[in-house]
Amino acid sequence: MTEDLSAPPPLPDLGAASQLGPNEWHYVVNGARRGPTTATTIKDLLNKKEIETDTQVWRKGMPEWKPLRESDLGELVASEPPAISSKHIGNGYVWTLALLPIVLGVIEALVSASNQDAAARSLALGIPYHASRGLPFQLPVVINGLLGWLDDRRLQQAGYGSRATRITAVLLTPVYLFLRAKRLKQRPYYAVAWILSLIVGFLIYASVES
Known part of the structure; x- marks a missing residue:
């Protein structure tokens, strides 16, 4: 059985996650977890086009990864239309x-x-x-x-x-x-x-x- 490389990485270790504050986010780049980091840093990464509005993000309290646009960070991109198909x-x-x-x-x-x-x-x-x-x-x-x-x-x-x-x-x-x-x-x-x-x-x- 082969691993699905298109799937997001597993959630961070819950033991480690318990040490995180509510504003400390993880995000996915090239199939690898990055973070923890703050919403401000996420916004800077968006402005620099280093991540996209559909980048998978997660923080403590979320049951699974979500696209940034559909998470609590969605307000960062609410005023910006998504890329066209x-x-x-x-x-x-x-x-x-x-x-x-x-x-x-x-x-x-x-x-x-x-x-x-x-x-x-x-x-x-x-x-x-x-x-x-x-x-x-x-x-x-x-x-x-x-x-x-x-x-x-x-x-x-x-x-x-x-x-x-x-x-x-x-x-x-x-x-x-x-x-x-x-x-x-x-x-x-x-x-x-x-x-x-x-x-x-x-x-x-x-x-x-x-």
């Missing part, structure tokens, strides 16, 4: 990011093939040959950063933004894609697709160069 968040930007390496690989391969044809013609005609330049290396960086920023902006408007996604969206595309999938509780298809796209794009370019 991830089903209503478009994935257009991230799928464009995922397939971008293939597009760039094809463009570079076409430029390389054109250079090889031009070099052969120049050699046959005995005229100087000037190679065409491929895409500036800054362009893919800018496109990735822009698409990541636009998608993270969409997440923030939907109630899912965080400091981690804000930074990685612009600077670390594959990390951002995996973090995004985890945050929205989606399977990371587009993150895996980015890795495969990068490999395919490189192979396309290498096949022309070789």
Whole structure:
């Protein structure tokens, strides 16, 4: 019989719990208990997006873990609407990011093939040959950063933004894609697709160069 990893951790030891005051809370992060801590600290964690409104919390006197929104701490988020369902968040930007390496690989391969044809013609005609330049290396960086920023902006408007996604969206595309999938509780298809796209794009370019 395997352990259900999706279930919240067991309640803190009741002997230890008897030592806690009524305002000392435990909460769950990545399947592990944290605390005890105060409601003020919980509020700070919420403001920093380090925990969510559906984070499981518990304190002495509660029979089981409850989502923060449904506990006595619910007043901390009463004025803030919950994040919208991830089903209503478009994935257009991230799928464009995922397939971008293939597009760039094809463009570079076409430029390389054109250079090889031009070099052969120049050699046959005995005229100087000037190679065409491929895409500036800054362009893919800018496109990735822009698409990541636009998608993270969409997440923030939907109630899912965080400091981690804000930074990685612009600077670390594959990390951002995996973090995004985890945050929205989606399977990371587009993150895996980015890795495969990068490999395919490189192979396309290498096949022309070789």
